[in-house]
Amino acid sequence: MSLLVLGLSHRTAPVGLLERAALTGDAPRRLLHAAAAAAPVGEAALVSTCNRIELYTDVDKFHAGVDELSVLLAEHTGVSIEELTAHLYVHYEDRAVHHLFSVACGLDSMVVGEGQILGQLRDGLSLAQEQSTAGRGLNELFQQALRVGKRAHTETGIDRAGQSLVTFGLERVAEATGPIAGKRALVVGAGSMSSLAATTLARAGVSELVIVNRTEDRAVRLAAALADHGAWAVPFADLGSALAGADLVVSCTGAAGTVLSAADITAAAARRSGSTPLALLDLAMPRDVDTEAHGLDGVHVVDLETLAEAAAQTDGAAGALDVEAVRRIVAQEVDSFGSAQRAAAITPTVVALRTKASEVVRAELERLDGRLPELDARSRSELAQTVNRVVDKLLHSPTVRVKQLAGEPGGASYAEALRELFDLDPAAVQAVAGAPVRVPAQAPTPGVARDDRAPPGLRAPPAPRTDAQHPYRARPG
Structure with missing residues (x-):
């Protein structure tokens, strides 16, 4: 998935603005549905607390995702897009995962280390599940974030550093x-x-x-x-x-x-x-x-x-060692989550490759049956087993290796290479995955024209896999 986080919190906006932007009554559900219905968005979840409003989305277009979600946030909070822009932050892909895990551990809370945020994240996930706006990607992400938050509170003394x-x-x-x-x-x-x-x-x-x-x-x-x-x-x-x-x-x-x-x-x-x-x-x-x-x-x-x-x-006066320990946990978990997601993303392609190989073998054996009708059943069975063993041995090492390589940064390119080299039908890969094949959204390099629907004043976002220079200020973690 290409995770995009857009939001504002006590770290980027004054309390007065957060108060005006607060979502009450049915507003969270309406914003969530509007975000999920946006053209670039596949899944959406909303975290709305007394000091943060954040949209977590799976997008296929970086620019369009940022532009449409920021406009929706302005519409549903009643704060103008011009005023919001100065206080919004954007996190993308691994940095977005890092941000969510940091939030779950209480590192981004007003009172560092507080544990209430875990319940608030759970509420955000529950709302997205109830409204059917969260699919497999966001479900797995939020469940992992909750586990990371619990791990931080179990393995460190972050509770001593923070309070409710x-x-x-x-x-x-x-x-x-x-x-x-x-x-x-x-x-x-x-x-x-x-x-x-x-x-x-x-x-x-x-x-x-x-x-x-x-x-x-x-x-x-x-x-x-x-x-x-x-x-x-x-x-x-x-x-x-x-x-x-x-x-x-x-x-x-x-x-x-x-x-x-x-x-x-x-x-x-x-x-x-x-x-x-x-x-x-x-x-x-x-x-x-x-x-x-x-x-x-x-x-x-x-x-x-x-x-x-x-x-x-x-801030920072107490529990510095515990906070640093939690930061190490977050970094470790982000790496593990990213590797697992990249490795899992290539599995449908590998399965589709093996399926195509099996179909080729079956077709050739049927052709052989027609050309050599005198072969007895035992010989045919032995031939079939031999051909299948040859194909399995030829595919074993490359498919095992490609799964390992896919777990590394940039691993998505290996799935694309397999699809291109073996002329795999995208529909076949989709059938295995149970979802459309989505090429990760790439943030274009500076200077590339933005989408015409972008709100006023937005510049082009940064090069792929970084959000540090986006006009919406990217925040550490």
Whole structure:
């Protein structure tokens, strides 16, 4: 497959832009279907989290793939293509695999080493499977990425270098408003991030734990799971009262607009007792807490923008040896995956070659039967076995060797050579593979005219197998 990754994340775009580009409601599914339906795309998967939006696709045309996917991303996020271009990155083939494996290990996360990304990648794969946009290639790739992520967490101490975004956020809250233990906590939302927040707060020893969600049944289920810690759910209509009775609020909903307005927060802060400020940890994208809350008296807000700044200051300070160990694992796994994919890609061609050889032998034996009708059955059988042995011996060494060579960089050329030298029917190869024969998409050399459908301002991409100079900034790993 020719893997192309196009996206933006906290490393390339400001939080404000990520917030505007956030995909909510049915938008992820619609973008996924649109990407899969694009002419250059064979398969598609989407990874959409609070700090990244990435399309993983199998393409047969590099330029057209980048151009069409970037336009689709702009259309479905509502951010103009001109504004997006400055923040998008592109990874291609081995570099794209390296990027995904690095993401799976938490190396590209806001909080380096966090393990939540594995669940988010699994969600992205599940969505692509449910919508039938991921074929064998992306399924194998994502499954391997999940295995690499698990290996990194098992074989290294990367967990010590990183934390969940929830834990990291609560530490920032504690620095400003005091220990979490003993606080009255309110969790707004009942999704995976909210569930993690509620569990973390319960373990931290909060004195009260209230869950509020628009769908009350989900809040009730989450509260029931934490009943041993005294958690309970209240209707969303009582959010204002719950807000006034809390010392700490963690909000992470999937709402498209503000959930906690400045007016509601002001009213809650005025009704509170105690000298410590009302702490608000907003982990939603787009944000749940009104931006005006940052300037309110008696209120302290920590959101993704705050966390991004804090993460940048602490990046690389701890766990450097573990991070380096994970990078070595990623490099090793990328090499192994690439070799296995290249070797597997030539198998249909080898099978088609052997099938053609068998058909030639069969035809010649039938011709011999017609010319020598006096041969007895035993002689005919011996002749057939002898001819087949000769053909097998002639093909054995070259087919074994070509599989070995195919595992090396540039190995796809060996399959093409076999098809050309032995005049193999592409349809026969396709029948063995169960999918169309796709020549890997080649990024043309600089100066080659781009597709007319490219968005304004794009230059030609780099030479084959590199993306370092593409106008969409290629990112390490």
